[in-house]
Amino acid sequence: MTITVKIGAALMLLLALSSCGNTIRGVGRDTANAVNATQDAGHSVNRAARR
Template sequence: MTTTAKIAAACMVLLALSSCANTIRGVGRDTANAVNATQDAGRSVDRAAKK
């Protein structure tokens, strides 16, 4: 492999790893938002049932 090819391969690996980290963080945020929305809906139903 030439030096240019090695550098290009290293850059591709770094890009792939950073993309994975962003995806994992995004999924974590989405999951947390879904949990919060579910809890809020549960509270709304509970309040409506108590009226």
């Protein structure tokens, strides 16, 4: 293989790995937001039930 092909393959691999990292972080944030929203809804129901 030529050096250009090797460099191109390395760049594509780096791009793929960085995209995966961003996706994993995004999913983590979404999951945390869903948990927070669920807890807030539970607190709201609890407060409504006490009235």
